[in-house]
Amino acid sequence: MIIFKQPQKLSLYLDSLTKQHPIIGFVPTMGALHEGHISLLEQSNKESGLTVCSIFVNPTQFNDPKDYEKYPVSIEEDIYKIESAGTDILFLPDARAVYPDGTENLEQYRLGYLETVLEGKFRPGHFQGVCQVMSRLLKMVRPAKLFLGQKDYQQSLVIQQLLKTMNADTDLVVCPTVREAHGLAMSSRNRRLTDTERKIAGNIFKTLTYIKENLIAGELHSLKIEAKALLTQNGFTVDYVEIADAGNLSLADAWDGKQELVALAAVFSREIRLIDNMRISGQ
Numbered sequence: 001m002i003i004f005k006q007p008q009k010l011s012l013y014l015d016s017l018t019k020q021h022p023i024i025g026f027v028p029t030m031g032a033l034h035e036g037h038i039s040l041l042e043q044s045n046k047e048s049g050l051t052v053c054s055i056f057v058n059p060t061q062f063n064d065p066k067d068y069e070k071y072p073v074s075i076e077e078d079i080y081k082i083e084s085a086g087t088d089i090l091f092l093p094d095a096r097a098v099y100p101d102g103t104e105n106l107e108q109y110r111l112g113y114l115e116t117v118l119e120g121k122f123r124p125g126h127f128q129g130v131c132q133v134m135s136r137l138l139k140m141v142r143p144a145k146l147f148l149g150q151k152d153y154q155q156s157l158v159i160q161q162l163l164k165t166m167n168a169d170t171d172l173v174v175c176p177t178v179r180e181a182h183g184l185a186m187s188s189r190n191r192r193l194t195d196t197e198r199k200i201a202g203n204i205f206k207t208l209t210y211i212k213e214n215l216i217a218g219e220l221h222s223l224k225i226e227a228k229a230l231l232t233q234n235g236f237t238v239d240y241v242e243i244a245d246a247g248n249l250s251l252a253d254a255w256d257g258k259q260e261l262v263a264l265a266a267v268f269s270r271e272i273r274l275i276d277n278m279r280i281s282g283q
């Protein structure tokens with residue numbers, strides 16, 4: 001595995017491979033890796049001739065400074081895991097490499113509806129930061145395929161929109177959420193939970209499963225109320241638990257029995273914010 005820190009050197013190296021025309025697969029991460037990240041690397045290895053993984057904790061996507069300060073870092077362990085997964089290139093830029101002119105007055109993206117609901121609503125500016133970093137990383141790596149996790153459902157829709165805006169020649173591959181045995185979606189933030197909190201956090205998955213199992217055509221209001229009550233009873237502070245159209249995230253108040261839906265939740269366990277989602281109809 002080769003490690004690059006300078007974007008120019010990475011781009012030059014990737015350019016030098018053009019004769020071999022490898023399909024470049026890209027897995028961007030913020031580090032503190034777990035099996036969810038590794039599954040993306042494995043998928044990229046299957047579908048690409050060369051896999052680039054990046055680790056960069058992007059300051060511009062944290063709307064809560066405390067969340068940024070406390071974001072787990074485990075770089076040595078991460079390098080070992082990435083290399084063990086058979087990754088070809090690790091890109092480890094610092095903030096100056098990604099934002100040479102600083103992070104003030106960065107460009108803004110027109111994200112429309114997606115920025116007004118769910119994560120967009122509860123984390124103002126978050127998706128602007130996601131687009132600011134992703135547009136830069138995509139220009140540096142220019143991958144044929146970009147591998148993202150379903151865990152961040154809304155993020156994958158935002159990035160799909162960004163790829164269109166950028167006119168990028170990159171296919172988006174969204175990979176399934178990897179979960180712990182009791183259902184908790186793996187997340188770097190889980191490291192901040194105590195063992196007891198981690199066990200209790202399995203109830204987020206149980207609640208989404210409850211929604212899926214109790215979904216019937218008609219109004220959805222009471223199902224959402226029940227789901228929120230389940231989460232609250234387990235001690236979570238709930239930002240939202242919602243049912244939305246799987247394609248565009250328009251919130252669904254009723255179901256016709258056919259529309260493809262996704263259930264999404266964001267809760268706090270103590271001050272640690274956890275998100276999860278589940279497709280509840282269709283595939």
Ligand code: AMP
Pocket residue numbers: 028029030031035036037039040147148149150151152175176177178179185186187188
């Ligand atoms: P992060 O390091 O949290 O920014 O995540 C980097 C990538 O890994 C994103 O595409 C996430 O959606 C994906 N990811 C995070 N957690 C999981 C998971 N449990 N299963 C699958 N993919 C995940």
